[in-house]
Amino acid sequence: MENAPANCVLCGNKEKELLITVDSWCIQRCVQCGLGVLDPRPSSDELAKLYNEDYCEDRFVEGGLTGTPEYTKRLSLETHRIKFFRSFKRSGKVLDIGCGYGYFLAACREKGYDIHGLDFSDWAAHHARDRIGIPLTIGPLDEVSFPENSFDVITMWHSLEHMSDPREAVSRANSWLKDDGLLVVDVPNYTGTDARNLKEEWNGWDPPYHFYHFTPQALTSFLGKFGFRVIRKKDYHSETIKASLKKYPLINLIARPISKFYSGHSFAVVTRLKKSAEDQDAES
Numbered sequence: 001m002e003n004a005p006a007n008c009v010l011c012g013n014k015e016k017e018l019l020i021t022v023d024s025w026c027i028q029r030c031v032q033c034g035l036g037v038l039d040p041r042p043s044s045d046e047l048a049k050l051y052n053e054d055y056c057e058d059r060f061v062e063g064g065l066t067g068t069p070e071y072t073k074r075l076s077l078e079t080h081r082i083k084f085f086r087s088f089k090r091s092g093k094v095l096d097i098g099c100g101y102g103y104f105l106a107a108c109r110e111k112g113y114d115i116h117g118l119d120f121s122d123w124a125a126h127h128a129r130d131r132i133g134i135p136l137t138i139g140p141l142d143e144v145s146f147p148e149n150s151f152d153v154i155t156m157w158h159s160l161e162h163m164s165d166p167r168e169a170v171s172r173a174n175s176w177l178k179d180d181g182l183l184v185v186d187v188p189n190y191t192g193t194d195a196r197n198l199k200e201e202w203n204g205w206d207p208p209y210h211f212y213h214f215t216p217q218a219l220t221s222f223l224g225k226f227g228f229r230v231i232r233k234k235d236y237h238s239e240t241i242k243a244s245l246k247k248y249p250l251i252n253l254i255a256r257p258i259s260k261f262y263s264g265h266s267f268a269v270v271t272r273l274k275k276s277a278e279d280q281d282a283e284s
């Protein structure tokens, strides 16, 4: 076990307060910017054991081999993710950081993107590469390097909150992306309706895997520090509101559209990188 950094990785403030305790894990919140942090947390040696085969089988949705009906169905679950950024980049090279079993990248490949995956877990990488042919790199982010200006799009679907140093992750994304490239980030939102309704039962806390907990404002501000400007954002619909409405006849038919008015489990952004300070000034 180790302690989280004493100063907030977003605003540098030292003062924290207890946000919630989940299964005896403490999650603190920076009193200045609201960023949540697991403290204490597993050390890097302990992490390797945590992201094992059982973790992957429990968390990642299996989808069969290339060309099978299961594969086609599994890829369709990724369509909404591609739609989220596709209008800004219809082609180019996509890096998925935390690619897991690789089905998102497989769906990108079907749309004509060049793809590359990166994952910390040997087991997930083995699946993505050997079963569905995803080209990838295995390793912790701080030990991996790609040439500068290599990618048009970098995605982090539920991976930024797992990073022991999210500043390192976003700074590396800045270096690996071409100027005008896109960084797409999706993280749990601890200020959403589901987290507020479910309290310690909310699965977005997920200790000890989630080291950081973002609010939409904290995420926007965090990415902005590294030159990324939000050009599109979305809240996922609230599962708790949908579930409560589905109990009633008639109302259950409109449960999903109503639940969209409530912020749900996660929050996602498409951001565009402007590497030079002049570009950023011109747009602000």
Ligand SMILES: [Zn+2]
Binding pocket: 008, 009, 010, 011, 012, 013, 030, 031, 032, 033, 034, 035
């Ligand atoms: Zn802070």
